[in-house]
Amino acid sequence: MELRTLRYFVAVAEELHFGRAAARLHMSQPPLSRAIKQLEADIGALLFARSPTGVTLTAVGAVLLDEARALLDHADRVRVRVSAAAGLATLTVGILGDGTDPGVGRLAATYRRNHPGIDIRVRDTDLTDPTCGLRAGLVDVALTRAPFDERTLTVRVLRTDPVGVVLRADDPLARRAELRLPELSDRRWFQFPQGTDPVWQSYWNGGRPREGPVVRAVQECLQAVLWNGTVGLAPLGHDLPGELAVVPLIDMPPSRVVAVWNEGDANPLIRPFVESATTAYRR
Missing domain, CATH: 3.40.190.10 (Periplasmic binding protein-like II)
Known part of the structure; x- marks a missing residue:
């Protein structure tokens, strides 16, 4: 078995979906499916039970998953030790x-x-x-x-986080259980400096041009809200000062870590x- 094929198998086994596994591996789905079918042919048993909604591991697949992870971990340790010996x-x-x-x-x-x-x-x-x-x-x-x-x-992708809008705690909108982006259209939003990646800037502006103070760091964002009533987006689940509040946005795509x-x-x-x-x- 080639290590590359085992990595393909582990990706499918962890995602339990060929499409998601292909995206994770940065390849198209057809060659991934062919590689898994060839692996099953080599082993002589099905590794996945397939359905329109995804796949599940068979008993043989579960055994191979444990062994494949151990083998890939060992291969990684070999690379690391060789790199260390080479001063890398x-x-x-x-x-x-x-x-x-x-x-x-x-x-x-x-x-x-x-x-x-x-x-x-x-x-x-x-x-x-x-x-x-x-x-x-x-x-x-x-x-x-x-x-x-x-x-x-x-x-x-390591994780996805829902996103909310950061407001002063005394802002009337801070009492809401949830908000939508159009409800913030008349507010000033913090901006990143000129030359910042436009895809990145557009996401944190809710997908449209905004106006507001320029910031560079997380604390500057929070201070802009605290001192100037500026609004901005932030992942949910982070601790905020008591003077600030975050309200979930139900029409905002999650932030990908x-x-x-x-x-x-x-x-x-x-x-x-x-x-x-x-x-x-x-x-």
Whole structure:
């Protein structure tokens, strides 16, 4: 069995959907389906029970999943040890804005335990560059939020968060259980500096041009709301000062927490890191 085919199998087994697995692997669905059918032919047994809504693992598939994960983990450790011996055991990670996400803490703990020989260097970045310096070569991999211009990049979704609007606690709209974007059309929204990724800016503007103060960091966003009554969007579940409130937006697509790296980057430390992040952020 080729390691690549086993990675395909694990992706389908974890997503339980060929379409989602293909998107995760950044490939089209037909070659993924062919690879899995060939793997089943090689083994001589079905690995998945297929239905119009998705797939489920067979008993044989469940056994192979355990073995495939162990084999892929071992292959990753081999790459990491060889990289360390070659003096390549440093990985620079970009983290966007708020490093208090519990996923970051879980990832740091598990990665440090499983890869003690790797030196992780962290570059904390503000909101003006959602790729955290990746395109400029300042980091090897970024933990950030989409959407942004994904050309020449590989993106792995780690989690999705619902989004709300941040308001002053004494704002009349702060008493609402939920809001829609049109109800905020007359408000000023915080803006990112000129030259910021337009896809990123458009998302945090609710999909249309807005006007308001320019900010670069999370705290500047919160202060703009507190001092100027500006509104802006934020993922739900983050702690806010008592003077502020967040109201869920029911017509806003969720914010995707992602790991992203340069397409074709052969650094052997990236994949084990991303796999660890996938596990840590899904808990």
